[in-house]
Amino acid sequence: MTRHISPYHAPGFYDDALARGRHRDIVGGRWDETGRLQMQILREAGLLPHHRLLDIGCGSLRLGCKAVPYLNPGHYWGTDLSAALMRRGYETELADKDRLPPGQLVEDKDFAFPGIPVDIDHAIAFAVFTHLPAAHLGRALIRLRARFPRLQRFLFTVFLADAARAQEAIRQPDGVVTHPDRPPYHVQAQDVAALAQSAGFAARPLPGRLPRGQILWEAIPA
Numbered sequence: 001m002t003r004h005i006s007p008y009h010a011p012g013f014y015d016d017a018l019a020r021g022r023h024r025d026i027v028g029g030r031w032d033e034t035g036r037l038q039m040q041i042l043r044e045a046g047l048l049p050h051h052r053l054l055d056i057g058c059g060s061l062r063l064g065c066k067a068v069p070y071l072n073p074g075h076y077w078g079t080d081l082s083a084a085l086m087r088r089g090y091e092t093e094l095a096d097k098d099r100l101p102p103g104q105l106v107e108d109k110d111f112a113f114p115g116i117p118v119d120i121d122h123a124i125a126f127a128v129f130t131h132l133p134a135a136h137l138g139r140a141l142i143r144l145r146a147r148f149p150r151l152q153r154f155l156f157t158v159f160l161a162d163a164a165r166a167q168e169a170i171r172q173p174d175g176v177v178t179h180p181d182r183p184p185y186h187v188q189a190q191d192v193a194a195l196a197q198s199a200g201f202a203a204r205p206l207p208g209r210l211p212r213g214q215i216l217w218e219a220i221p222a
C-alpha cells in the first residue's frame, strides 16, 4: 500500500469524505468544543476585533465560524490544502457570510500564502503540523516571517517527544499514538525551537491541555 505524508494527501480523500457529508469529521470532529477552544486561545493571546487573522489549514472553518463574527468584517483569512473543504464549510457552517468574502479562503498546499495581504498580524495553525513532517513547519515559519512584516504572533500545535524516545512510536496523554516518520507525527521541542529561531522567531510551548495531547506553541518575531 502506498503511504502518503498525511491522510489528507491520499488521492480522492476530500472528494470521498465530502460526498459522504463528513466535512466536520475531516478536521477531527469535536466541532463546537474545538472551535471555542481556539477562540479562547486567540483571545487570551490578545486577539481583538480589529486584528487580521490568518487561519492556516483552516479546513471547514471550525475556527472560522467563531472568528468571523468576532473579527471586523473581512479581517479573517483562511488557507488549506483543499479548496473544496473550505467551500463546504463556507456554504454549510458560516452564518455571517457577508462578513467573509469567499475569495479570502485560499487554496495553498505548501504554505506560500498566495494573495494573502501583507497586513496579517495574527496567525494560527491548529492541528495542522501534527499531520505533517517537521520540514513543513519550518517552511511555514520561513514564509510567514518573510511575507507578513506586521505579524505579532503565530500559534500552532505539535505533538512532542523527548530525545530518548523520538525515534519510537509514542502514546500521547490522550491515547493517540504518534510517530517520527508517519502521521500523526511528533517532533522534539528543541527542533521546533530551532526551526523557529532560524526563521526569525522566538518560540516557546505554552501551558495547558489540548485535545489528543497536542502542545500549543507561540512564535513571536525576534
Ligand SMILES: C[S@@+](CC[C@H](N)C(=O)[O-])C[C@H]1O[C@@H](n2cnc3c(N)ncnc32)[C@H](O)[C@@H]1O
Pocket (backbone or CB within 6 Å): 006, 008, 026, 027, 028, 034, 056, 057, 058, 059, 060, 061, 062, 063, 079, 080, 081, 082, 085, 108, 109, 110, 111, 125, 126, 127, 128, 131, 132
Ligand atoms: C485536523 S485538520 C484541522 C483544521 C483546522 N485547523 C481546525 O482546527 O479545524 C488539518 C487541516 O490541515 C489541512 N492540511 C493538510 N495538509 C496541508 C497542507 N500541506 N497545507 C495546508 N493545509 C493542509 C487539512 O486539509 C485539514 O483541513
